[in-house]
Amino acid sequence: MKLPPSDWTKRRGLAALIGALDGRARFVGGAVRDTLLGAEVKDVDIATPLLPDDVMERLRAASIKVIPTGIDHGTVTALLPDGPVEITTLRRDVSTDGRRATVAFSDDWREDAARRDFTINALFADPETLEIFDYFDGLEDLEQRRIRFIGSAAERIAEDHLRIMRYFRFLARFGLDELEAEAFQACANAALKLGQLSRERVADELLKLLATDDPRFAVGKMLDAKIFDHIIAETDEQAGAMLDRLVSREQTHAAKPSAVRRFVALLPKDRDKQSAIAKSLKLSKKLQRALAERLPSQNAGMTPPVARLFRGENDIRALAYRTGVEAARDIVLLFADDDALPDLLAHLQNWQPPVFPMTGGELIERGLKPGPIVARTLAMIEQAWIDNGFADEKWLAEYVDGLDFSPRT
Template identity: 55%
Template sequence: MARVLNALGADEGLTRYVGGAVRDDLLGLKVSDVDLATKIRPEDVMTRLQTARIKAVPTGIDHGTITAVSDGHAVEITSLRRDVSTDGRRATVAFTDDWQEDAARRDFTINALSADPVTGELFDYFGGLEDLEARRVRFIGDPLARIAEDHLRILRFFRFHARFGSGEPDAAAVDACAARANDLMALSRERIADEILKLLGMADPAPTVGVMLQRGILKPVLPEIAPESLCDLEALLDSERSARVAPDPLRRLAALLPRDPALAEDIAARLRFSNKAKKRLSCAASTDLSSSPQALAYRVGSDCAIDRLLLAGQSADAAAIAGWKAPRLPIGGGELIARGLKEGPIVARTLRTIEDRWVADGFPAGEDFDRIVSDSLAGA
């Protein structure tokens, strides 16, 4: 980091720490990603880094962003800029040397803080420090105008409130988000899904989700989620805590949706989920708990079995299989043939019979398993 800061004139006041790194450091949280803002124009940033023999990647150079890779660490550097025009999804920018003008284009006051890397001096143009202390998430300026610039800020507001806020969310912000909720339909489903899953991954998203459902924030993009489904989410959170099972955003999304595997799969496809995530959401939506927890985990996988059990309020059963590894069927088709079974479809049928009994009997081994095999061969 020191090499990057030196190359970008931090000792001359040309470059600062900005955004989440400053916010998280002030809150005593672990800082994972460090972002820099600089008065230096993008092309000159590239030149300075290359002169210092630091790898420079023009990840978003048209919008002023360069990624520096130094000592194995990637640092995102963005030249100070102002918005010339926006359409709710992307912005046309012009570069500036005014720190406050650059800060003004950020979304929330707590994200507009910057710090001098040499002196540690903090710069707060919009009351971010006071909001941070009050655990309040607040738009910079007029919330309606900020949402018009970037519609995703609707979902970001609620995610940031769930993570950093305390008490009721800012009323003006909630009113603006509710008024502009239909704007979410203009966004890509991938961006919507990413924000929703990040929100649901928070320690306790229920109060925030409750406000969103009450004000109809999700209705334009997820009309299947009914306000009363908040009770199901709250019950799931209790089950997760009781079972001491790690939170999972897909499981929490399943709690908000009707228990309909086909519908869950359709929603997952609409949100452009991966095939793995689509299968899991659909599996979690099933209410089939007709077998033992271990048998269920063997048939549908541990993740899905835990999802179903927790969604059904069976936290003790979910805890019992949380660290359970499904055994492998201790026999194969070749051994059945060696024991006298003729080759052909009968081998697969007999294996299924053996497996079904083995699972139903609780995965026995030794003589008990041998009896299952012998009985199955006799009946083949």
């Protein structure tokens, strides 16, 4: 079988790179897999029996810029005009501890394939003939949309515990809502080991899973196996139902998948627990803020615009003005009543929050004494402007003219 002709195989500089490696190279992994599935190829990876120093020397001799991104593990990166290409020397594992591996370089293609995780990720293709090399029936698994570990699932997971998360991500992305029994049981049995991994790696895989088109089946199975007990402590009992409702709404209203939005659906209702989970996963401050904006809880601290939204007393655009349109849309998809959902989303369609047309300096010019009272007064005026539907400047001027700015003793 051959790889179908694709634009990515004609990227600028790629032929020169292959030529510099003297034909001792094969495309591997996602680029091969995704091309066979008719999906977009973003990253191109190449495997070679040549040693990393030799690869770098050859590429530099061909005037191709190359950097040693992971040279201890055999990986260098060629910087081509249409994007980077990773070149990795064939390897075999010498030892593993579930978090990292000690490797030795190899010249055996099958040996290198055997150390990969899933059969569909162990496909090679010759850059010139496009002939596919399949050592573990990955082509059949790809055709059947079956996610299967190479060899023993338990052994592959013992080598790298993060493969538990990768299994469910690949199940969501490529599977057909069918479990491979051995793989699922091995993941469930080893779930406790997730606690030994860096929180950043686990969070990264979780967000990638949630960003797939429809993660409901995979996440549901993770909940069934209590795998989330080792990722998100105290997952809400309704987490699966919340995610199911959210994805259904996304599909109905043509909302693009959002890992942040779906993460909110899985979190418990308690604000303190929400914050603790975000910190335990060592999420970036930017991501923590994004989660907080989308988490109206029943506890004290719910922002007034969110509270009013669900009492139906304020226009959704007031919320969007405070949080941003994207966050407001997410809140509506997550929490609004079914009957109100279409109208609320319609109010946000193609709407851009206006700029508040007044500054503290203008209030001082009108006689307000500089100091904290300026900020308080400006906030009061802004809220009135919002409550009146982001009124025009004439209304705002008349409103401000009616205020008393005379000094108070």
